[in-house]
Structure formats: C-alpha cells, structure tokens
Amino acid sequence: xxxxxxxxxxxxxxxxxxxxxxxxxxxxxxxxxxxxxxxxxxxxxxxxxxxxxxxxxxxxxxxxxxxxxxxxxxxxxxxxxxxxxxxxxxxxxxxxxxxxxxxxxxxxxxxxxxxxxxxxxxxxxxxxxxxxxxxxxxxxxxxxxxxxxxxxxxxxxxxxxxxxxxxxxxxxxxxxxxxxxxxxxxxxxxxxxxxxxxxxxxxxxxxxxxxxxxxxxxxxxxxxxxxxxxxxxxxxxxxxxxxxxxxxxxxxxxxxxxxxxxxxxxxxxxxxxxxxxxxxxxxxxxxxxxxxxxxxxxx
Ligand code: GUN
Numbered sequence: 470x471x472x473x474x475x476x477x478x479x480x481x482x483x484x485x486x487x488x489x490x491x492x493x494x495x496x497x498x499x500x501x502x503x504x505x506x507x508x509x510x511x512x513x514x515x516x517x518x519x520x521x522x523x524x525x526x527x528x529x530x531x532x533x534x535x536x537x538x539x540x541x542x543x544x545x546x547x548x549x550x551x552x553x554x555x556x557x558x559x560x561x562x563x564x565x566x567x568x569x570x571x572x573x574x575x576x577x578x579x580x581x582x583x584x585x586x587x588x589x590x591x592x593x594x595x596x597x598x599x600x601x602x603x604x605x606x607x608x609x610x611x612x613x614x615x616x617x618x619x620x621x622x623x624x625x626x627x628x629x630x631x632x633x634x635x636x637x638x639x640x641x642x643x644x645x646x647x648x649x650x651x652x653x654x655x656x657x658x659x660x661x662x663x664x665x666x667x668x669x670x671x672x673x674x675x676x677x678x679x680x681x682x683x684x685x686x687x688x689x690x691x692x693x694x695x696x697x698x699x700x701x702x703x704x705x706x707x708x709x710x711x712x713x714x715x716x717x718x719x720x721x722x723x724x725x726x727x728x729x730x731x732x733x734x735x736x737x738x739x740x741x742x743x744x745x746x747x748x749x750x751x752x753x754x755x756x757x758x759x760x761x762x763x764x765x766x767x768x
Pocket of ligand 1: 569570571572573594615644
C-alpha cells in the first residue's frame with residue numbers, strides 16, 4: 470500500500486533501467502576480461518509499422534548495453550527458403566550469440582518452421598521447442614521467453630519468495646501465458662490458467678494472490694474481481710481512442726479500480742513493457758557467456 474489506500478505501484482521502467490545497467494556492466498567486464506562481445510541479430514521481414522518500432526528499440530537497447538547489434542531487414546515477399554538460409558548462416562556465425570526473428574511473419578511463411586530452424590542456444594526469444602521443453606521440465610539452462618521472465622522478476626522483487634501462493638494466469642499464448650504458468654509453477658505457486666472459455670473468470674480471479682493478465686483486451690479485468698491485497702501484473706498493451714482524436718495505451722486491467730483493491734500493481738505503460746527488452750539483453754548475455762564456456766552471470 471502506498472499510504473493513500475491504493476496498491477503499491479510496481480515501477481517496471483525503473484527496474485528495467487537497473488537491470489540494463491547491470492547487464493551493461495557485465496558486458497563491459499566480459500569484454501575486458503575475455504574479449505567477448507555479445508552479439509544480437511534481429512531479423513525483420515516486411516514493413517509492419519509496430520514491428521519496425523519494436524525492432525528499432527531492440528537495436529538501440531542492444532547497443533546501449535555495449536553489445537553488437539545487427540538488424541537485417543528483408544522485403545515482405547522474401548521466401549521461406551531464403552529466410553531459412555539466412556538463419557542457417559546466422560547459426561554458423563560465431564559472432565552472433567542471439568537470433569530474434571520478429572513476429573508476426575508474412576502469411577506465406579510458416580512461423581513454426583522458422584523458429585525451429587534457429588539454433589536453440591541462440592534462441593533468445595525462448596520460442597524453440599527445445600527451450601519450451603526445458604522450461605516446462607524445470608531445466609535450469611532454458612532460454613526463457615522475455616515477457617514472462619520480466620513479470621517473474623517484478624513479482625519476486627515486489628513479494629520476495631512466491632512459494633505456496635495461488636497464481637492465476639489469464640491468457641494461454643505460447644509467448645506469454647503458457648511460459649508464465651511454467652515459471653510460476655517452478656517458483657512453487659499453485660497455478661491456474663484461465664482463458665476465453667473459462668466459466669467463472671471473476672471467481673477464478675478472486676482466489677488469486679497473483680494475477681497475471683495477458684489477453685489483449687483493454688480493461689477487461691475489473692477491480693471487483695481482484696482479491697484484496699493481490700499482486701496484479703498487467704501484460705496488456707492496448708491502444709484505445711482518447712480525447713482530441715488521439716490514442717493512448719491501456720492494459721488488460723481496469724487500472725484505477727484495481728489499484729484501490731490490489732496490494733501491488735503494474736501500470737501501463739511503464740510496467741511490464743520495459744522489462745521485455747531488458748530480458749532480451751539478459752538472454753543475449755547468457756547465450757554469449759555459454760557459447761564461450763563462461764558461467765552465466767547471476768543478474
Ligand atoms: N512480436 C511481438 N512480440 C514479440 C517477441 O517477443 N518476439 C518476437 N520475435 N516477435 C514478437
């Protein structure tokens with residue numbers, strides 16, 4: 470609580486800045502000690518405007534951490550065979566420690582084929598089946614998807630150990646919902662996954678000490694659904710119309726209502742969003758250290 474009767478705000482922006490600074494310091498250290506410069510290559514196919522912004526931000530953050538950043542932009546008409554050939558080249562390039570193919574891909578390319586072509590050791594998105602399986606079976610060397618990893622770090626920072634808490638993950642995507650549930654289970658939470666067919670969503674939410682909302686529906690989670698004192702992590706980034714013909718970003722949670730009930734809550738923007746890129750840098754650093762036989766830094 471923040472003294473005004475509302476939830477404590479989880480400042481993901483500040484946490485992500487701290488994490489990026491620690492990553493930058495570690496990159497400088499391994500560069501000086503071992504001559505190792507972590508390298509991330511991002512591949513963008515087509516001209517989707519949102520993807521262009523994400524890719525630009527990833528490139529800037531990578532350079533900001535002192536890593537080598539490369540962005541390969543390909544035309545929307547690129548064939549699947551040409552994209553797979555590029556990935557094979559990147560897999561074989563020892564200076565490339567992380568490969569990220571920005572999604573969504575144009576409809577004529579099979580995303581699963583592309584993800585499975587990436588060397589699992591360079592799969593900094595954590596989407597390859599090897600990394601999915603490692604996460605699911607509790608193996609410590611999984612590369613973990615960035616957004617759920619960021620949510621877990623914020624929860625641990627706010628709450629300490631999560632053992633025994635009931636957690637509800639709202640959403641079952643491969644990118645957020647399912648890996649989030651695996652991470653919370655590995656952290657000894659009692660985990661429920663809810664989705665569009667769940668019968669009593671409000672009742673499921675009311676039982677949750679931890680609620681992670683990742684459905685992409687603006688303001689869907691109402692304050693009245695939330696267990697008093699719960700930690701609410703809002704992964705939604707929804708653009709909605711605002712005054713003056715403008716737009717603004719809102720989460721999946723009705724923030725003001727939820728804030729009055731919850732113990733902790735992430736804002737949108739400035740909550741989970743900044744953690745995704747910070748965790749991408751973290752995965753790239755981990756992948757680079759492993760490739761050189763160095764222990765992965767504990768950050
Ligand atoms: N598109 C939207 N989010 C992501 C992400 O986390 N990784 C990739 N590769 N593409 C995305």
